[in-house]
Each structure stands twice: as C-alpha cells, then as structure tokens.
Amino acid sequence: MKRARILHGGAPVWAELVGDGGALRLPGGATVDAATAQWLPPVTPGATIFALGLNYADHNKELGFQSKEPPLIFLKGPNTLTGHEGTTPRPADGNQMHPECELVAVIGKPARKVSAERALDHVAGYTIACDYAIREYLENYYRPNARVKNRDWTTPLGPWIVDAADIPDPQAQALRTTVNGQVVQDGSTADMVMSVAELIAYLSSTMTLMPGDLILTGTPQGVHFCAAGDRVVCEIEGIGALANHLVAEATA
Incomplete structure (x- = not known):
C-alpha cells in the first residue's frame, strides 16, 4: 500500500x-x-528527522573521503520539508547547490536498543527525500551547518510512504536523480556504509525512536549543480519518483 x-x-x-x-x-x-x-510531505507532525552524511562508499570516494563509522548524523527541522511537485528556493549565491536522492525509513513502532537483526521489524515503510546541499555554505563535511542542511523547503519528501512489506530488502534498491531529464545520480542502496538496519540499531542505542520518525539514509555519488528553473526528479526502485522545481529565492 x-x-x-x-x-x-x-x-x-x-x-x-x-x-x-x-x-x-x-x-x-x-x-x-x-x-x-x-x-x-508524508510525515507525522512532531516526528524527529534524522539525516546522514557520508553513508555511501562511492560518494565518499567522490568527495575524497574514506568510509567512516560511526556515521555523520544531524537533525533537520520540519520547515525544511516540502511535498511532491513543490518548489525549492535557490539562493542567488548558491551556484553549487545540488540534489541528493535518499531512501527514507519511516519508523512504525518504538525502537529502543534494538539489534540490527530485529531493527527492520520497527520500520513502517519507506519514502524518498531530495536533500539539497549548497556547498558554498559548507563549513565542515563533518558538521553540516544550518545554512547547508536546514534551509526552508530544501528537502522535498514523498510522494508517499510505501509499506515495509513491499520493500523486503531495503539494501537492494536502485536510486536515480535526473535534472531536466539528464541523469546525474545513478546508484544503489547496496553501497551504503551502514545499512538501514544498522542505522536503526545505532540510533536506538542512544535514544528511543518513535512512530513517524524519519531516517534519511544518505546519497550515492553524483554531484550536479542546479539552477533556478530546473526540474529535479529523484527515483527509487519500488517506491516511485519525487519531483521538485527550483525557483529563484526571493530577495525580500
């Protein structure tokens, strides 16, 4: 469903x-x-939004990093989200703004200190995020600041949540991003440094994950800078396609 x-x-x-x-x-x-x-955005109000950096081996290599554990984790505010076919503002000085296609795990029941072997039992379903980054604003790869990852409407989410039962192996999904029809990302969730199950186990070792919480699991290689007017589509096998439109950010 x-x-x-x-x-x-x-x-x-x-x-x-x-x-x-x-x-x-x-x-x-x-x-x-x-x-x-x-x-x-298919998210329950009040949910905690976790995001991952450097969780794909191919993307880490692309950026000149070795795969690292534990993963880089940061939180996102609800105002970062926008829905399918929504618009995202591109700052005038954001010439290095690029999309990042991400599988999102939606927690379905409380998870506290769960093992990786049982972690997927706590997933209700999966959706797609396009977690834009603006590299001019990046202070440190290991500390994504608010200007990079918490700007209003810069994380399209959706279009829907697919039941976990319909995605039996979240580590076997193809991901693809197109900009105006041109493929700029083409990867697989098999390339994650830490799997969805391992991420849930890791996060739940520190805090209780609650129903509706979202885990954005990172992005594969493919850095493509976008301009206002571009149409960006992130697709994940078995889930669907999430479309977004970049517009020039208002100056006042």
Whole structure:
C-alpha cells in the first residue's frame, strides 16, 4: 500500500493510492484526482528527522573521503520539508547547490536498543527525500551547518510512504536523480556504509525512536549543480519518483 498526505478542504489528510496511482482515496471512501492533488510531505507532525552524511562508499570516494563509522548524523527541522511537485528556493549565491536522492525509513513502532537483526521489524515503510546541499555554505563535511542542511523547503519528501512489506530488502534498491531529464545520480542502496538496519540499531542505542520518525539514509555519488528553473526528479526502485522545481529565492 502507498499512503500519501495531501491538502484537502483546507486541511492535511492521509490518503491511499488507488490502482495505478491515478486517484487517491480519502478517509471515508471518496477519491480525488492525483494529478490535481496538492501534495504534502508524508510525515507525522512532531516526528524527529534524522539525516546522514557520508553513508555511501562511492560518494565518499567522490568527495575524497574514506568510509567512516560511526556515521555523520544531524537533525533537520520540519520547515525544511516540502511535498511532491513543490518548489525549492535557490539562493542567488548558491551556484553549487545540488540534489541528493535518499531512501527514507519511516519508523512504525518504538525502537529502543534494538539489534540490527530485529531493527527492520520497527520500520513502517519507506519514502524518498531530495536533500539539497549548497556547498558554498559548507563549513565542515563533518558538521553540516544550518545554512547547508536546514534551509526552508530544501528537502522535498514523498510522494508517499510505501509499506515495509513491499520493500523486503531495503539494501537492494536502485536510486536515480535526473535534472531536466539528464541523469546525474545513478546508484544503489547496496553501497551504503551502514545499512538501514544498522542505522536503526545505532540510533536506538542512544535514544528511543518513535512512530513517524524519519531516517534519511544518505546519497550515492553524483554531484550536479542546479539552477533556478530546473526540474529535479529523484527515483527509487519500488517506491516511485519525487519531483521538485527550483525557483529563484526571493530577495525580500
């Protein structure tokens, strides 16, 4: 099953995709056309958003780093998120702004000190993030500052959450990013330094993960700088395609 969060009647609601995804079934049974829906990030308000850096061996090599453990972990605020087919502002001086396609694990039940062997039992489903980075603002690869990773609307999320049962092996998914139809990232979750299960075990050793929490699991190689007007699509096998539009950031 695929569950999306949309704006309907002025309020956010969860809806289920019907058939080939052309319609969304609302609570109560009514349907709306998916093509005209206003998509919201499929996240429960109040959820903790974890993000990973340097968790793909090929991307680490691309940046001149050796694979490292434990992983680089930082938190993201809710205002960083935007939905499918949403817009993301590109700063005028953000000439090195590039998209990062990421598999996102959505926690389904509390996880505290779980083993890697049991960790996936705590996953409700998976979605996609496009976690833009702006390298002009980067102070330190091991300390992503707020200007790089916590700007408003710079993390498109969605379009929906796919049930975990439909993704039996999260380490066997192809990832791809296109910019105006050109492939700029082409990788696999098999290249993660720490797997989804290992990340859940690692995080839950320190704090309790709660239902709705999100874990953005890192990105494969492929650095491509984008401009205002670009259409960016992040795709993950078995989940779908998340589209985003870059616009020039307002100056006032």
